[in-house]
Amino acid sequence: MNADEQTLIKADKFLLRYMGLGGNFTPFIPERAEGSWLYDASGRRVLDFTSGQMSSVLGHAHPELVATIHEGAGRLDHLLSMMVSKPVVDLAEALAELVPELPRSMFLSTGGESVEAAIRLAKVVTGKWEVVGFAQSYHGSTGAAASATYSIGRRGHGPLMPGAFAIPAPNAFRPRFPGVTWQQELDDSFELLDRQSTGNLAAFVAEPILSTGGVIDLPVGYLAALKAHCERRGMLLIVDEAQTSLGRTGEMFAFERDNVMPDILLLSKTLGAGMAMSSVSTSDAIAEIGYSRGFMFATTHVNDPLPACVALKVLEIIRRDSLVEKAAVLGTRLRRGLQNLMQHYECIGDIRGRGLLLGMEFLPRAGHTGTAISQKVTQVALDLGLSANITGAYTSGVIRLAPPITSTEEEIDFGLNALDTAIGRVVETLGS
Ligand SMILES: Cc1ncc(COP(=O)(O)O)c(C=O)c1O
Structure with missing residues (x-):
């Protein structure tokens, strides 16, 4: 038995499993990572086509991020919650x-925390407490x-939060009611919500692309x-861009495509590019009402300087290196390659998503x-040196691809070739 096999056996013995039924640990144990690649102890390398847990948009061990963490940890790591520091204020300004419409920010550690804070803010600001999401949503594992x-x-x-409602997300590939437009489905959903609500609709939480x-x-x-439905009911629109912000979709923020301004914008995974970091941003008006009504959401690591230094550097690199535009170009390459695979293999039903977040x-x-x-x-792809993952915790047949936006064309092509070979091999074994 080699060292990695021993580690996996120990993992099953000592680690609490957290991914639900079927959530087994991956049989590849990285020892180090650099750029788009993960390496195990034997030197075998695997291309990271998920950016870790959708976070490492700049790949791994980016030299400038390594230097920033090193320097930041040595200078100013953590403070009393009410102390502000220059990196935090600079990040909020950036x-x-x-x-510009959402100039007031606070910084937390995880995506789930940013959702918690946004929902608490929406409750305080609206004086209401019912929260609506999509039936295919993922916003975190903590309470709200x-x-x-x-x-x-x-x-x-359970029990989960009282006043939680869901409406179906529009699904062009698998429409719930074929022939019914998304507009009609949305209007009907809100009519149903109005019937169920006790008159306390506070917020809608939406991912621009429902990744999980x-x-x-x-x-x-x-x-x-x-947004129009929310405004009519005095609800705030919280847009959760944990996975879709900072270039991944080919725009800085996915909401920009739609010319709609969220009331509260949440960033997380991509903001820290692998470091625990999240943000909650809102308008002056909402921030002022929140303050006047005693909005409170404090954590040990709220507005910590070290992750703020990292996020500032992430923004600087993305803008300086034109990575938003690069992601759009690479995304087109990846999408075309996947569409070619769809022509070849009839078991592929749909290719969708935006930029470098594709399913x-x-x-x-x-x-x-x-x-x-x-x-x-x-x-099979993992055996061939490609790490890709399945969304929805094994409940749907969708492979999600989200390579770093610093990937090279050669890496995108490597991933496509590995998928081609893997699908070909699996198809051969299916029989008829
Ligand atoms: C859209 C979205 N929101 C929130 C979260 C939760 O983030 P975290 O796991 O950092 O709490 C995730 C995580 O996958 C996510 O995809």
């Missing part, structure tokens, strides 16, 4: 430059965030229609579910 999460993780974890739910992209115009949905074939096929494909 975000305000990017989204888990209550607004419907894609996974609800069974056995199966990379479901909201159609152009949807966010604007959603590939597998259809049932020869008695195998789409999920089973996608699982086999990711297993």
Whole structure:
């Protein structure tokens, strides 16, 4: 038995499993990572086509981030919650430059925390407490965030927050009611919400692309229609860009495509590019009402200087190196490659997403579910040196691809070739 096999056995013995049924640890144990690649102790390398947990948009061990962490840790790491520091104020200013309508920010550690803070702010500001999300959403594992999460993780974890409602996300590939437009579906959903609500609708929490739910992209115009529904009811629109911000979709923020301004904007995974970091940004008006009504959300690591230094550097690198534009170009290359695979393999039903956040949905074939096929494909791909993952915690047959936006064309092509070979091998084993 080699050292990695021993580590996996120990992992099963000593680690608490946290991914639900079927959530086994990956049989590849990275020892170090650099750029888009992960390396195990034997030197075997695997291309990271998920950016870790969708976070490492600049790849791994980016020399400038390494230097920033080193320097920042040596200078000013952590402070009393009410002390401000220059990196934190500079980061808030940098975000305000990017989204002038939402100039007031606070910084936390995780995406789930940012959702918690946003929901508490919305409650205080509106004086109401009902929160609506998409039935395919993922916003985190903590209280209010888990209550607004419907894609996974609800069974056995109740009671969740009272006043949590869901509406279906529009799904162009699998429409709930074929022939019904998304506009009609949205209007009907809100009519149903109005019937269920006790008159306390405070906020809608939305991902612009429902990543965990199966990379479901909201159609152009949807966010604007959603915002209009929220405004009519005095609800705040919270846009959770944990996975979609800072260039990944080919724009700095995914909401920009739709010309809609969220009331509260949440960033997390990509903001720290691998470091625990999240932000909550809002307008002056909402910030002032929140303050006047005693909004409170404090954590040990609120507005910590060290992760703020990292996020500032992440923003600087993305803008300086034109990585937003680069992600758009690489995304087109990846999408074209995946579309070619779809021409070749009839078990691929759909390619969707934006920029470098793409999903590939597998259809049932020869008695195998789409999920089973996608699982086999990711297993074989890993053997071939590619790490890709399945969304929705194994409940849908969608492989999600989110390579770093610093990837090279050669790396994108390596990933496509590995997927081609993996799908070919799996198809051969399916039988008819
Ligand atoms: C859209 C979205 N929001 C929130 C979260 C939760 O973030 P975290 O796991 O950092 O709490 C995630 C994590 O996958 C996410 O994808």
